[in-house]
Amino acid sequence: MSRDPKKKPLTVDQKRYSELVNELVPKPLYLRNAIMAFVFGGVVCIIGQFFTDLYKISFKLSSTEAGNPAVATMIFLGALLTGLGLFDKIARYGGAGLSVPVTGFANSVVASALEFKREGLVFGVGSKMFMLAGSVITFGVVTAFVIGLIYAIFIL
Amino acid sequence: MATKLGKQTYKPDNPPYIISTGTVAGPFEGQGPVGKYFDHVYTDTLAGERSFENAEKEMMTNACFTCLNKVNITPQEVDFFLAGDLLNQTITSGFSALELAVPYLGIYGACSTSALGLAISTMLVDGDYARLVLAATSSHNSSAERQFRFPTEYGAHRKPTTQWTVTGAGAALVAKEGTGPRITYFTIGKVTDMGIKDANNLGAAMAPAAAATMVQHFADTGNGPEYYDLIVTGDLGKFGHELAIKTCITRGGFDLTKNYSDCGIMIYDLEKQDVHAGASGCASSALVTYGYLYRQMLAGKLKKLLLVATGALHSQCSVQQGSNIPTIAHAVSIEVE
Amino acid sequence: MEWQTYMMAFLVGGAICVVAQLILDFTNFTPGHVLSAFVVAGGILGGLGLYDKLVQIAGAGATMPISSFGNALVKGAMAEAERNGVIGVLTGMFELTSTGITAAIIFGFLTALVFNPEG
Numbered sequence: 001m002s003r004d005p006k007k008k009p010l011t012v013d014q015k016r017y018s019e020l021v022n023e024l025v026p027k028p029l030y031l032r033n034a035i036m037a038f039v040f041g042g043v044v045c046i047i048g049q050f051f052t053d054l055y056k057i058s059f060k061l062s063s064t065e066a067g068n069p070a071v072a073t074m075i076f077l078g079a080l081l082t083g084l085g086l087f088d089k090i091a092r093y094g095g096a097g098l099s100v101p102v103t104g105f106a107n108s109v110v111a112s113a114l115e116f117k118r119e120g121l122v123f124g125v126g127s128k129m130f131m132l133a134g135s136v137i138t139f140g141v142v143t144a145f146v147i148g149l150i151y152a153i154f155i156l
Numbered sequence: 157m158a159t160k161l162g163k164q165t166y167k168p169d170n171p172p173y174i175i176s177t178g179t180v181a182g183p184f185e186g187q188g189p190v191g192k193y194f195d196h197v198y199t200d201t202l203a204g205e206r207s208f209e210n211a212e213k214e215m216m217t218n219a220c221f222t223c224l225n226k227v228n229i230t231p232q233e234v235d236f237f238l239a240g241d242l243l244n245q246t247i248t249s250g251f252s253a254l255e256l257a258v259p260y261l262g263i264y265g266a267c268s269t270s271a272l273g274l275a276i277s278t279m280l281v282d283g284d285y286a287r288l289v290l291a292a293t294s295s296h297n298s299s300a301e302r303q304f305r306f307p308t309e310y311g312a313h314r315k316p317t318t319q320w321t322v323t324g325a326g327a328a329l330v331a332k333e334g335t336g337p338r339i340t341y342f343t344i345g346k347v348t349d350m351g352i353k354d355a356n357n358l359g360a361a362m363a364p365a366a367a368a369t370m371v372q373h374f375a376d377t378g379n380g381p382e383y384y385d386l387i388v389t390g391d392l393g394k395f396g397h398e399l400a401i402k403t404c405i406t407r408g409g410f411d412l413t414k415n416y417s418d419c420g421i422m423i424y425d426l427e428k429q430d431v432h433a434g435a436s437g438c439a440s441s442a443l444v445t446y447g448y449l450y451r452q453m454l455a456g457k458l459k460k461l462l463l464v465a466t467g468a469l470h471s472q473c474s475v476q477q478g479s480n481i482p483t484i485a486h487a488v489s490i491e492v493e
Numbered sequence: 494m495e496w497q498t499y500m501m502a503f504l505v506g507g508a509i510c511v512v513a514q515l516i517l518d519f520t521n522f523t524p525g526h527v528l529s530a531f532v533v534a535g536g537i538l539g540g541l542g543l544y545d546k547l548v549q550i551a552g553a554g555a556t557m558p559i560s561s562f563g564n565a566l567v568k569g570a571m572a573e574a575e576r577n578g579v580i581g582v583l584t585g586m587f588e589l590t591s592t593g594i595t596a597a598i599i600f601g602f603l604t605a606l607v608f609n610p611e612g
Contacts, residue, residue, distance in 0.1 A: 014351035020402060021352070021360045025395050026316045028518040033313075037514035038507035041558075045506025046499050049553035053498075067556045068589075072596040074557060079600035082309050085611035091311025092430075096514035098311055099524050100531065101506065101557040102593060107311050109597045113605035115307030118207040125605045129598065132310065132525060137594070139529040140563045141586060143536035148570030148582035151540065156575060298610070308610055312524055313517055354521060 033095050040090075040097025048074050048101070071102055078106030083114065108132035158282055162376025164343050164369075168282035171338035174274075174490065175331045177446035178223030180215050181439070182297070182323030188424045190448040194324070195222045201298060201323055209243065212296035212325070216241070216252040219325040220292050227329065234258045234329075235286035238276055240269035241294045241438055242321075243303060248294050258290065267362075267391050268345070268467030269293040270326065270442040271486040275342040277330035278488075287332045294325030295437030304355065304472050317357040319393045320431035322423060326442025328450075337453045337461075341377055341489035345369040347469065347482050355468075355475045358436055359396025359420070362466040365483040366392060367403035370464055373487045374410055381410050385458050388449070389485070390441030390465035391420035393434030419444035441465040453492050461490045498552050505547065505554030528559050535560030539567035565589040 051070040081087040112131040116124035186197030203211040237258035239249035253260035265272035273291030280286040352361035420434035452458040538544040544564040547555040573585020
């Protein structure tokens with residue numbers, strides 16, 4: 001992504017070329033990708049709902065309580081598919097349908113851990129595990145901290 | 157010694173010979189349309205090694221020894237080993253040089269390394285610094301992906317402009333005397349920046365560099381594109397190829413539509429192999445040129461070839477910091493009498 | 494276990510994924526950017542009490558997407574803040590999300606031990 005500190009304006013040549021590129025380079029298949037993301041994402045959530053209901057009935061949990069083991073199960077499935085080398089192949093079709101649900105979170109953790117296995121357990125698996133997922137946790141925690149603080153100070 | 161033509165092109169007085177080549181490729185490349193022209197195709201991308209980085213080293217070393225063995229030359233007879241690859245500190249080349257034990261000059265031109273190696277070999281041989289120079293380059297899909305993009309098992313969605321890094325290595329032996337195709341001209345390119353930042357659209361970033369070097373080559377030598385039986389760029393892919401054609405027309409009025417192709421298109425079957433826009437990586441131009449095209453030249457089916465290897469000189473860090481992608485292209489003219 | 498629950502999970506879950514896909518296709522943002530933005534959005538909706546309403550309607554359609562991670566972080570922080578004030582924001586942060594993070598670390602570690610990257 002472009003976050004140029006000193007934004008240099010494009011020269012005339014560069015501008016003309018980028019217009020040519022935009023004209024020639026194909027756009028992604030928006031509709032197909034959107035439909036695939038919808039179907040895959042929906043199916044992943046149905047599977048999640050199935051596990052939520054399963055834990056609700058078999059362990060007599062409330063809907064909220066049953067959500068936690070269901071999330072863990074989906075993370076397990078995402079991790080397993082990544083380990084078997086299938087996740088990236090399915091995600092080629094499913095796109096965001098697989099990366100937005102927690103399965104995608106699991107995939108980003110496992111893919112990084114797996115990829116850096118050969119750098120050893122400490123420098124590889126241990127420290128590289130959150131290479132991609134780290135930003136999700138960071139921004140989630142920062143958001144939650146700010147909102148929690150506002151809530152604790154101004155609303156309570 | 158050489159004659160300088162125009163601004164960037166050189167014509168060696170005694171054009172050196174490419175007396176042998178060695179090519180090894182991964183299984184996926186072996187399945188491609190030119191797969192049968194490679195000397196060795198590995199059955200798995202690990203090449204029996206512990207890691208992908210080691211596999212790449214094994215591939216480059218194998219390509220070098222294959223190249224030497226074909227003409228019964230031992231590493232001791234070789235004066236210089238010129239090699240470069242995509243990994244940080246060109247580590248693959250360093251390790252291969254260790255195995256070969258030949259005086260080593262590390263070079264980096266990203267995916268333009270094949271032509272860069274041939275050009276410097278020509279300087280060394282024609283300038284009487286060497287009799288035999290071995291030039292090699294390699295790339296590996298898995299080691300490059302994780303250095304430049306994401307872990308290989310990460311389910312990132314690919315855009316249509318994404319290119320697939322070639323797994324393989326190629327080596328060429330350049331000699332003062334012998335038989336084989338000769339290097340008759342070379343044009344050293346300038347670094348170009350046309351404002352492209354997207355590392356998933358390298359073809360578009362590199363096409364202007366390719367066009368600039370080609371236009372300069374035609375202007376310097378006075379030979380138009382029609383002089384050559386075939387002009388190939390290294391790894392522009394489907395869209396970069398079209399962009400290069402358009403840019404050549406607007407910059408110099410040269411018509412490339414008749415005899416111009418791209419190694420990144422030739423190496424894979426774009427219909428059947430899911431590689432989106434085509435191939436990228438140092439091995440793209442090396443495998444196609446040293447494997448397929450070299451054999452065509454030996455068989456007399458191809459007489460005059462212009463290889464324009466293209467390289468994107470970015471790092472993952474420079475892209476993340478929002479810098480444009482600097483690109484380069486070097487041209488080498490290879491001819492048989 | 495009625496079929497309506499499943500239909501809503503499918504529709505809402507699918508819709509959230511479509512939004513992400515459209516952002517990915519129309520802009521140059523990477524999945525990392527989009528997922529981070531979704532977590533922030535989930536957190537804000539959670540703070541406003543809207544995300545829970547979505548969960549009631551869509552069930553797993555709202556709890557499975559990564560935005561629920563932001564929601565859970567915020568809810569944990571807020572619930573503990575009610576009991577312990579400002580300190581509670583720190584102590585309660587991971588109360589509800591520890592399952593997800595722990596599961597990811599444990600399964601990630603085990604998978605890395607068992608499998609090798611295919612390349």
